[in-house]
Amino acid sequence: MPRPRSLTQDRIAAAALAVIDRDGLAALSMRAVSTELGVSTMALYRYVDDRRELEGLVVELVLGGVDVSPPSEGAWQERIAVLVGRMRDHVGAHPEAVPLTMIHRHGSAGVLRWSEAVLAILAEAGLDGPERVIALRGLLSYVIGAVQLEHLGPLSGEGTAAMAGLSPAEFPHLAETAGHARLVGADEEFRGGLAMVLRGIRAGAGPFRSRGGRG
């Protein structure tokens, strides 16, 4: 009967993500999103309860786009690495939104579907029970932390700059490592760390323990 809706949650999320990508996360506000859409600020509240929900929509937009179809080829470690890589790529495409994805990650349908896909591969690799729980959560932990380290750490370059100027007397190893760190690219670091974690997953740690693929 009444007048029809002129917006959708999808359009609102897209507008919010556009603001974030263009002007940074700090510029995200209900006012900014409404301006982006050419409507009044309060119009948004016909579609979302509050700012939190809007942020959730943005995260779902980013994380929901991850392809969770299980890779068919390669050892189980390799297949998990593909799934993890897809997640990293999608999040990394919107670096300014990274803090949001961290805050609203729980309850995201995208993350749930991703977790399901990873679990399937872990199960196939011979893990079950608490060990599979720990493997999944450990992988999630690594991904969350690594993405943040990559995108939040060097935000200001403070960390790297601070490391470069350390007194070698007080921080001998750190000073030396800072030199090597510059030679390790972000991709290499991520893949290397992931390989490390995957190597640590004990596949088939049942009564008949058999070490996984490429030890």
Add this chain to the structure above:
Amino acid sequence: MPRPRSLTQDRIAAAALAVIDRDGLAALSMRAVSTELGVSTMALYRYVDDRRELEGLVVELVLGGVDVSPPSEGAWQERIAVLVGRMRDHVGAHPEAVPLTMIHRHGSAGVLRWSEAVLAILAEAGLDGPERVIALRGLLSYVIGAVQLEHLGPLSGEGTAAMAGLSPAEFPHLAETAGHARLVGADEEFRGGLAMVLRGIRAGAGPFRSRGGRG
């Protein structure tokens, strides 16, 4: 010559942390901290440039208290686990401040000293060059992610609740795993995940590769 200072950065940081611990991170404001100290809001600006710096002080207060003296006993994996555990304990003692520690982690002197201690052990274990960089960053990633998963994830209980009510048809593994997850305590999960990561660190992967302690 003029009147002496009545506050210190330490007292301000302690007051801010008290506000956070008591009323939550959302309640942290320049006003709240100044009230806590019994001074005017603007008085704080004689000691910190802005809110960001105040948050940094809080993080330093939390992270700077971590004992980074290297444990003398045990395999290198065990000694790193002790250092990691100390970090987790300090951060976990102020769960509401966790997001702050993540945002301001870089450039924290406490984290630098901790990293130095971990690097020393990794070096002793036979790692060097890029591999040591990756091992350190991988460990940091795991710790950051795990702490967040532990303290931010279950904040609202949304995630767990959502998992419990999943359709077993669409998420067969996740639904089953949710059951096991309830049996795994937070400590067990953290230690298990850490053991997994440590297991994946290739010690002494130089020309004369020798596998580390307790494979």
Add this chain to the structure above:
DNA sequence: AATCTTAGGCGTATGCCGTACACCTATGAG
């Protein structure tokens, strides 16, 4: 003791923010 100098402390004001509320209006149904 009196004064001066100077930085610490504070009150006020500005421009953001999220959002509650009441109002107006476009619209499809009848």
Add this chain to the structure above:
DNA sequence: CTCATAGGTGTACGGCATACGCCTAAGATT
């Protein structure tokens, strides 16, 4: 053509960080 209804909007409020300028306490100097 009318009307009920939900969508869209304008205004207003309280809270935030913080820029600015004033007042004042207290050590240094006389």
